[in-house]
Amino acid sequence: TDPFLVEVQQTHQPIYLPDASANPDFQSWGTAQKIRGWICAPLIVHGRVLGVLTVDNHRYDAYGPVDIELAQAFANQAAIAIENARLYAAEQAAHQTADLLRTTNEALSRTLNTDDVLRTLLQHLIPVLHVDSACILLPDERGELVHLHSTYGYEQWTDVTAVVQSR
Incomplete structure (x- = not known):
């Protein structure tokens, strides 16, 4: 289990690493040797973490507090968009199921x-x-x-x- 994802799941707070390449826990992210400044912002809806938004930079200490807040604001918007898309898909599936059941009922009642x-x-x-x-x-x-x-x-x-x- 990735320690950053565990932390974000538990705290619901973004993580900022000024030098991700120096963090041993970051090595599992693949291209860690090239990434320095790194933000991991949780995608949260209704108190549930859906995923994370990561922002990478090749410069050391590339981000400040405003950047972290902005990344979290984007993550919040993305989480809402994901949840809305899921709700819409579920609603469409429910309508399709209702239509299929209605069609089946009509076909069954013909004989x-x-x-x-x-x-x-x-x-x-x-x-x-x-x-x-x-x-x-x-x-x-x-x-x-x-x-x-x-x-x-x-x-x-x-x-x-x-x-x-x-x-």
Whole structure:
């Protein structure tokens, strides 16, 4: 675990190194021998550190207090933008899921035929769950799931009956 990231996680404060190349903990950052002045500002949203913004310079002691504050201000804005993008993506995914469920419900309500209902269910399930294939097993008269009722996506690569019988 990187000590700088641990510190930022714990303190929620930026870190400034006037000479990062002289700090043994900085060696894991790869190009440490070229970096001198370094700022690590946490990206914080709702008290949670999402990541860090780092600012590098090849000059020794390149940054002052104003630079550190400015880097943190940029980090704060970046954190808000990241969180907004995540929230927007989650909202879009929820809308897409609701639309898919509505479409599936409409398709399922068009028929009362069990075979058609189950086949339609599988056809709508595959793209939603991003799977290659699916099947519906129904119980036989003993209550065991051995009766293969509907399949989708298996026909290209396997004998579904053999797969079901092996379970």
